[in-house]
Amino acid sequence: xxxxxxxxxxxxxxxxxxxxxxxxxxxxxxxxxxxxxxxxxxxxxxxxxxxxxxxxxxxxxxxxxxxxxxxxxxxxxxxxxxxxxxxxxxxxxxxxxxxxxxxxxxxxxxxxxxxxxxxxxxxxxxxxxxxxxxxxxxxxxxxxxxxxxxxxxxxxxxxxxxxxxxxxxxxxxxxxxxxxxxxxxxxxxxxxxxxxxxxxxxxxxxxxxxxxxxxxxxxxxxxxxxxxxxxxxxxxxxxxxxxxxxxxxxxxxxxxxxxxxxxxxxxxxxxxxxxxxxxxxxxxxxxxxxxxxxxxxxxxxxxxxxxxxxxxxxxxxxxxxxxxxxxxxxxxxxxxxxxxxxxxxxxxxxxxxxxxxxxxxxxxxxxxxxxxxxxxxxxxxxxxxxxxxxxxxxxxxxxxxxxxxxxxxxxxxxxxxxxxxxxxxxxxxxxxxxxxxxxxxxxxxxxxxxxxxxxxxxxxxxxxxxxxxxxxxxxxxxxxxxxxxxxxxxxxxxxxxxxxxxxxxxxxxxxxxxxxxxxxxxxxxxxxxxxxxxxxxxxxxxxxxxxxxxxxxxxxxxxxxxxxxxxxxxxxxxxxxxxxxxxxxxxxxxxxxxxxxxxxxxxxxxxxxxxxxxxxxxxxxxxxxxxxxxxxxxxxxxxxxxxxxxxxxxxxxxxxxxxxxxxxxxxxxxxxxxxxxxxxxxxxxxxxxxxxxxxxxxxxxxxxxxxxxxxxxxxxxxxxxxxxxxxxxxxxxxxxxxxxxxxxxxxxxxxxx
Amino acid sequence: xxxxxxxxxxxxxxxxxxxxxxxxxxxxxxxxxxxxxxxxxxxxxxxxxxxxxxxxxxxxxxxxxxxxxxxxxxxxxxxxxxxxxxxxxxxxxxxxxxxxxxxxxxxxxxxxxxxxxxxxxxxxxxxxxxxxxxxxxxxxxxxxxxxxxxxxxxxxxxxxxxxxxxxxxxxxxxxxx
Numbered sequence: 001x002x003x004x005x006x007x008x009x010x011x012x013x014x015x016x017x018x019x020x021x022x023x024x025x026x027x028x029x030x031x032x033x034x035x036x037x038x039x040x041x042x043x044x045x046x047x048x049x050x051x052x053x054x055x056x057x058x059x060x061x062x063x064x065x066x067x068x069x070x071x072x073x074x075x076x077x078x079x080x081x082x083x084x085x086x087x088x089x090x091x092x093x094x095x096x097x098x099x100x101x102x103x104x105x106x107x108x109x110x111x112x113x114x115x116x117x118x119x120x121x122x123x124x125x126x127x128x129x130x131x132x133x134x135x136x137x138x139x140x141x142x143x144x145x146x147x148x149x150x151x152x153x154x155x156x157x158x159x160x161x162x163x164x165x166x167x168x169x170x171x172x173x174x175x176x177x178x179x180x181x182x183x184x185x186x187x188x189x190x191x192x193x194x195x196x197x198x199x200x201x202x203x204x205x206x207x208x209x210x211x212x213x214x215x216x217x218x219x220x221x222x223x224x225x226x227x228x229x230x231x232x233x234x235x236x237x238x239x240x241x242x243x244x245x246x247x248x249x250x251x252x253x254x255x256x257x258x259x260x261x262x263x264x265x266x267x268x269x270x271x272x273x274x275x276x277x278x279x280x281x282x283x284x285x286x287x288x289x290x291x292x293x294x295x296x297x298x299x300x301x302x303x304x305x306x307x308x309x310x311x312x313x314x315x316x317x318x319x320x321x322x323x324x325x326x327x328x329x330x331x332x333x334x335x336x337x338x339x340x341x342x343x344x345x346x347x348x349x350x351x352x353x354x355x356x357x358x359x360x361x362x363x364x365x366x367x368x369x370x371x372x373x374x375x376x377x378x379x380x381x382x383x384x385x386x387x388x389x390x391x392x393x394x395x396x397x398x399x400x401x402x403x404x405x406x407x408x409x410x411x412x413x414x415x416x417x418x419x420x421x422x423x424x425x426x427x428x429x430x431x432x433x434x435x436x437x438x439x440x441x442x443x444x445x446x447x448x449x450x451x452x453x454x455x456x457x458x459x460x461x462x463x464x465x466x467x468x469x470x471x472x473x474x475x476x477x478x479x480x481x482x483x484x485x486x487x488x489x490x491x492x493x494x495x496x497x498x499x500x501x502x503x504x505x506x507x508x509x510x511x512x513x514x515x516x517x518x519x520x521x522x523x524x525x526x527x528x529x530x531x532x533x534x535x536x537x538x539x540x541x542x543x544x545x546x547x548x549x550x551x552x553x554x555x556x557x558x559x560x561x562x563x564x565x566x567x568x569x570x571x572x573x574x575x576x577x578x579x580x581x582x583x584x585x586x587x588x589x590x591x592x593x594x595x596x597x598x599x600x601x602x603x604x605x606x607x608x609x610x611x612x613x614x615x616x617x618x619x620x621x622x623x624x625x626x627x628x629x630x631x632x633x634x635x636x637x638x639x640x641x642x643x644x645x646x647x648x649x650x651x652x653x654x655x656x657x658x659x660x661x662x663x664x665x666x667x668x669x670x671x672x673x674x675x676x677x678x679x680x681x682x683x684x685x686x687x688x689x690x691x692x693x694x695x696x697x698x699x700x701x702x703x704x705x706x707x708x709x710x711x712x713x714x715x716x717x718x719x720x721x722x723x724x725x726x727x728x729x730x731x732x733x734x735x736x737x738x739x740x741x742x743x744x745x746x747x748x749x750x751x752x753x
Numbered sequence: 754x755x756x757x758x759x760x761x762x763x764x765x766x767x768x769x770x771x772x773x774x775x776x777x778x779x780x781x782x783x784x785x786x787x788x789x790x791x792x793x794x795x796x797x798x799x800x801x802x803x804x805x806x807x808x809x810x811x812x813x814x815x816x817x818x819x820x821x822x823x824x825x826x827x828x829x830x831x832x833x834x835x836x837x838x839x840x841x842x843x844x845x846x847x848x849x850x851x852x853x854x855x856x857x858x859x860x861x862x863x864x865x866x867x868x869x870x871x872x873x874x875x876x877x878x879x880x881x882x883x884x885x886x887x888x889x890x891x892x893x894x895x896x897x898x899x900x901x902x903x904x905x906x907x908x909x910x911x912x913x914x915x916x917x918x919x920x921x922x923x924x925x926x927x928x929x930x
Contacts, residue, residue: 016848023856024844026791026831030857033790123776209891211795211803212857261793261857262891293796485854485892643851647893651854654894678800678889686895687886 006638006698009565010496011706014643015503017489019259028259031215031231032290039217040069042279042289043125044272045115045132046299047107050365050671051141051154054105054134057115062131067124070282071132073115074104077278078247085244092269094244096334100368101245101274107136108156108333109365110672111298113271118279118287141365141671145330146307148174148364156333156363176335177361181343181415189322189354193313195394201383203720203738204664205305205330208372209655209683212261213296217288218276224248226280228273229256233263233482234521239513241270246277256512257482260522264655265371266301268521297676301370302665304330304337308383310346318397320406322354323347327380329361332368337361341457342376344416345717346384348455349425349609350406355415365671371523373652374456374713378659378720382738385452385721390734399451399725400433403611408455424635424699425609429453431697432611437631446618447628448729453611454717458710459524464517464599465534467495467506467542471588473581475501475542477508480519481531485651485712486644487522493640494532494706498539499580500566517599525710528640529701530602536705537598545594550578553590604703608714610634612653616726620749623742625661625727627688632718633695637709642696649715650692656719658684664739762823764789765833773820779813780804782820783830791831791860795889802888805861805868806830812868814887831860834867842905843867852901854892862888866902875906 006012022028059071080094098104103114115132119125140154147153153174162169164178190196216230226248232238235255243250260267272289279287291299309326325346331337343359392399407425414420432438432451442449465479477492492506519531543563550568551558560571568583570576578586587593615629632649639645662682666675675681700707720738728734733748757772764787771786780797783789783806795803797816804815807829834841843863846852853859862885869876869884876884881902882895890898 014851017851019856020848020853021840021844023853023859024840024847024863025835026789026860028856029790030793032794033784035788035790122781123774210855210857211793211801211889211891212855213794259857260855261795262855264891290794293798293800486851641851643897644854647851647854647897650894650896651892652894655891677798678796679798683889683891684894685886685889686882686899689882689895691899692894692896 008497010493010503011638011640012642014641015489017486018492018508019483019488030212030259030261034217034229034258034288036286038285040118040120040283040285040287041122041125042116042118042276042287043122043129044113044275044289044295045129046295047103047110047112047114049107049136049138050110050143051156052107052136052138054103054107054114055137056135058133059115062117062128065124065128065131067120068117068128070118070279071115072102072275072278072282074099074102077102077245077274080244093334097241097269098245100334101271109367111295111367112333113275113299116275116279116289118283143365143667143671145305145328145362145364148362149328149360156365160363174363175360176331176363179359181357182355183413183415184354186322186324186354186356190313192315192321194316195391196311196313197387197390198311199387199736201308201736203306203379203382205302205366206659206663207297207302207681208264208266210262210264210266213291213293214267214272214300215288215290216272216276217286218273218280219286220277220280225252225254226277227254227256228277229258230273231258231260231267233260233267233484233523235480235482235513236518237268237521238270238273242274242277245274254512254514257510260482260484263484263522264373265375265523268523269301269370271300293678294676297681298673299367301332301368303372303375304332304369306330306379308379310383310387312384312387312391314391314395318395318402318405320350320352323352324356325384327359329376329379330364330366330369331361332366333363334368335361335363337369338371338376340376342380344414345377345455346380348414349403349408349453351408351412357415373655373716377454377456377717378656381452381454381717382720382724385718386724386734389725389728400429400438403429403453420607422699422702423607423609424697425453427697427699428609428611428633428635431695432613432633435613435631435633435695437613437629437693442615444617446620446730447615448726449613449615450722450724450726450729451611451613452718452721452725453609454714456525456608456714456717458529458605458608458713459526460530460602460605461520461524461526462599462601463519463531463534465531465538466516466595466597467535467538469542469584469587469594471585473584474505474507475499477506477535478511478516479508479531479535480511480516481527482522483510484522485648486641487527487531490528490640490644491532491535495535495539497706498536499542501580525608525712529605529704529708529710530600532640532708533602533704534598534600537600538596541596541598542594545596546580546583549587549590549594550583553586604701606637606701606703606709608635608709608711610714610718612718612722614722614726616723616730618727618730618745620731623745623749625723625740625745627657627690629690631693631695632715633697634711634715635699635709636696636711637701638698638707639696640706640708645696645711646694648712649694652712652715653692653719654684654689656716657723660720660723660738660740662739662741758821760821760824762825763827765829775821777820778816779806779818779820779823780815783815789830789832793857793860795858802865803858803861805864805888807864807868812865831864834863841867842909843902846901846905850897850901850904852893852897858888858890862890862898870906870909874909878903
């Protein structure tokens with residue numbers, strides 16, 4: 001066990017996670033593990049074509065198959081119309097959300113759900129799918145963002161009119177939205193530059209790749225209430241979406257989050273949940289639907305492919321004078337790509353006087369995109385950070401020195417408006433520069449070292465917690481954030497710290513929507529920050545009551561009682577002293593137990609910066625890029641549980657490596673994804689990687705009681721650019737397309753020869 | 754629905770019997786018929802290792818084995834890895850090294866790593882990486898998993914050398930609670 005820094009007793013240590021034993025013994029219950037008497041199994045029929053009108057659905061043969069209990073289509077759902085609902089992390093058009101669960105009238109991508117069956121076994125349900133006859137009228141499709149933006153491209157939505165700079169243009173197109181961020185005068189800035197580099201980039205659609213496929217079990221009770229057990233990043237957002245889609249009040253729906261086998265942003269939107277509910281309503285029995293891996297790839301939200309153009313200029317001294325970007329992101333079937341955050345992040349690491357950014361949200365015949373770890377930022381950083389590297393090369397400046405010279409710092413205004421509070425960009429670059437990795441020689445042919453930086457906002461949002469004191473001096477903590485990576489423990493540790501207890505003295509439980517106050521999704525790197533804050537506030541509530549109770553026991557005024565490090569003392573009588581545990585034993589006899597509670601919506605979010613260093617070796621004959629050494633440096637604020645902070649950094653870096661080198665949705669001319677399996681969609685394996693070294697730079701966030709900053713997302717941002725820069729140093733070619741797969745690398749190497 | 758097959762087998766050291774359809778995989782039988790849901794489905798086509806079990810001493814993807822095939826054989830699942838008291842050294846080391854985040858791949862990794870350590874009690878990092886290349890983890894980047902397995906190997910190697918194979922890690926090393 002490590003010792004803590006900054007005077008904390010619990011924060012900064014590495015206790016065993018509270019849910020650990022269940023998860024290493026197979027006892028933890030995930031989405032697909034839900035079992036109950038009378039359970040029916042649901043399966044989804046999906047569109048075989050990327051674009052078309054649904055003329056007719058005939059399920060009579062399926063319904064006649066023995067063991068089939070019900071079939072549902074969009075006709076079984078209320079038609080929500082164009083209602084925009086605020087669902088906690090962004091607004092959504094309910095008509096689109098509903099059509100993404102079961103297509104209404106049209107299909108917009110291969111794999112879109114069209115109908116669903118409930119049957120006595122999964123196999124019978126699968127047989128029944130083959131018996132549902134759907135008549136389609138195919139329409140021309142478009143799966144690439146650049147082509148989708150062209151005049152004359154097949155249009156996905158009859159009613160989609162481009163909004164430009166906040167105003168409808170009246171033009172029907174696949175461009176849902178165009179927006180702009182401007183600061184200073186870029187023409188003037190480029191005129192002042194000694195070096196200007198302008199490049200175009202393409203990035204492929206990639207999937208979050210969580211190992212647990214989506215799973216949901218619904219029971220529509222005879223009393224009209226609905227219970228849904230599912231693997232989700234947010235039980236309350238499931239409840240809100242279900243309420244809107246099924247046209248029920250939220251109080252009629254209980255969402256019970258199971259353990260979740262990875263999400264990374266992809267398990268926020270509902271897919272199966274309302275469908276399982278509709279099947280349960282028809283059959284009067286609980287219905288479980290699980291996806292297979294192909295359905296996960298073809299039917300759930302990946303993160304967008306994109307086209308990005310970046311132009312940056314610097315003067316002779318290496319100071320950036322201007323930067324311009326054009327970002328067009330594929331939203332998939334419905335508007336709502338993360339081009340907004342991408343555009344806000346693209347130059348966010350730098351202090352640049354003149355910036356002009358145009359962003360375009362574009363629909364294409366691919367699955368509707370979802371959040372994926374720092375959504376939008378990785379695509380953007382791939383572009384800007386490789387252009388920065390080229391400028392450094394032209395000016396013959398060390399790339400880390402260049403970043404130090406231009407680093408954003410407290411007071412820097414980002415192009416989209418906000419002025420940074422205390423941030424750690426400079427500290428991460430300095431730490432990378434000092435690291436033995438950066439200072440070690442890298443010998444051998446076809447080897448190169450690359451660096452890149454990245455930024456992500458992190459977010460706050462709403463969290464609730466209640467905590468009750470047990471007679472044995474422990475505290476039961478009830479919170480609403482599903483635990484994807486050890487957050488039960490990082491939240492419990494903050495409560496323990498505040499009360500002067502040990503982490504093991506807190507028993508954290510993730511609750512359903514009837515058991516805890518509203519809590520937003522596990523996303524935006526917010527849980528340790530915001531739900532941890534709720535736990536901290538619940539601890540303050542307990543403290544106040546413990547002080548009052550001690551005062552009652554001693555017959556003194558509450559202001560005469562102090563609480564420090566888990567010990568209550570009477571200020572007027574040194575002999576009067578009770579530990580937390582001793583007072584806890586007396587609670588039942590002195591008025592009953594003590595329950596602390598809190599609901600928070602904190603501001604004070606601290607943005608996260610990361611600087612990564614990577615060494616690669618490129619095989620010029622096969623194009624294979626081998627990662628020899630990888631170091632991830634990050635401003636993590638105060639690390640609550642350092643092992644799980646390192647884990648976020650390592651996991652994020654490796655997802656970024658996969659995005660950089662291998663992962664992509666491959667499409668054929670018919671608009672079909674041709675690699676919808678883990679064999680062909682090539683995520684990194686243990687054999688592809690070295691150890692991932694981490695350096696936690698702890699720049700405490702002044703906006704949080706314990707200095708906590710979000711840590712989960714930013715580590716995915718630098719890897720593609722860092723790898724591209726390393727590949728350039730290794731073999732002298734600059735790759736501008738992701739993934740930098742062996743074929744592309746070989747082609748570039750041969751073209752150079 | 755086709756006629757069900759009666760299968761007698763040994764699961765986690767105990768005799769077991771079940772009825773299954775010819776088309777049901779061992780993974781489905783374990784999860785849906787025997788309610789041993791510690792074995793996970795990640796891909797259902799042998800690419801991710803989340804459903805790893807040990808079948809007659811051999812590591813297999815249970816999604817690629819039919820339920821009917823285990824007649825007369827011996828199956829070990831994640832539920833059979835720990836001794837009746839405490840944890841297997843691999844399980845303990847996964848916890849100490851924070852080698853899991855979401856935990857869905859963890860049962861498969863632990864079963865696979867156990868199969869490795871039975872063949873090769875003291876593997877190198879490269880050997881561990883090679884053996885576990887059939888198990889996908891999307892959360893950790895593998896770093897802490899590899900460290901946990903190497904650490905557990907070191908420990909069980911020494912424990913075995915001392916003839917104390919069945920002891921848990923906490924018994925072998927006094928420092929753990």
